[in-house]
Every structure is written in structure tokens, then in C-alpha cells.
């Protein structure tokens with residue numbers, strides 16, 4: 001009993017320790033909360049991935065130009081492990097674009113999208129999006145597609161079986 005209690009306290013302390021190590025920009029926190037809440041309803045595990053990160057941040061180091069801009073990216077160490085999720089500061093000029101870009105990057109990491117679904121087909125996992133407005137105005141369907149067609153979901157449930165997520 002005592003041992004269990006000690007173990008529990010130890011686990012609690014360790015998880016708190018980890019939690020404090022992930023630096024999350026306050027401007028991204030509400031989107032991250034929403035995203036992880038949806039992971040929960042689909043039973044997609046995210047704790048371990050979250051605590052492997054150093055930061056989820058709005059940065060001014062990503063390129064912005066007329067020809068090509070990087071709106072967000074996963075930051076990796078030399079071994080290729082993801083250490084952070086960086087979102088370009090320009091994106092926060094529009095809250096709806098910020099939301100789509102944040103969900104796009106979160107999905108690369110937490111839902112294990114290692115590639116994009118298409119070049120510009122009006123979904124969150126397109127390479128680029130001509131209209132962020134259309135995505136946001138069809139948000140619930142967009143989220144359904146994003147989660148139910150994700151590698152993490154298919155790994156867990158398979159692609160041919162339709163599973164009603166737990167609420």
C-alpha cells in the first residue's frame with residue numbers, strides 16, 4: 001500500500017516535472033487545448049508526444065517572402081526527433097489562419113501525418129490553402145476528416161471500420 005502510494009506520488013511528480021518542461025506560447029495554448037480535447041474523444045494518445053517537446057511557440061525565424069513563406073514547421077534535433085512546433089509570427093495577424101496553421105502543425109506531429117494529403121485541395125492537410133475562410137466555415141467536417149483519415153487514427157482503428165468516437 002505504502003509502496004503504491006509512493007509510486008503514485010513519484011509518478012505525479014515526474015509528470016508535473018515533464019509538463020513544466022514544455023514551453024507553450026500562450027497565444028497557441030487555446031488551440032492546443034482544443035486539439036488535445038479532440039484527441040481525447042478519439043482516444044488518440046498524446047501525453048508522451050507532448051512531453052517529448054521542448055516548446056510549442058510563435059517564432060520570427062521562419063522565412064516570409066512573396067514567393068514562399070513557411071507558416072509553420074516541426075523543429076527537429078540532429079537525430080530527427082521532433083523537439084518543437086514552430087508557428088510563424090505572421091500567421092497571428094489573422095486568428096482563423098492561425099487556427100488552421102496550428103491544427104495543421106499539431107496534426108503533423110500528434111496525428112502522425114508525415115506527408116501532406118494534396119497540394120491545395122481545401123483541407124487542413126493541404127500543402128497550401130488558397131482559402132482559409134472556406135476551411136474555417138466548414139470546421140466540424142474539416143476536423144472529422146483531419147482526425148479520421150490520419151495515420152494515427154488508422155493505426156489505431158483501421159481505415160475500413162467506422163468507429164464512433166467516445167464522447
Ligand SMILES: [Zn+2]
Nearest residue numbers: 104108116127
Ligand atoms: Zn505541413
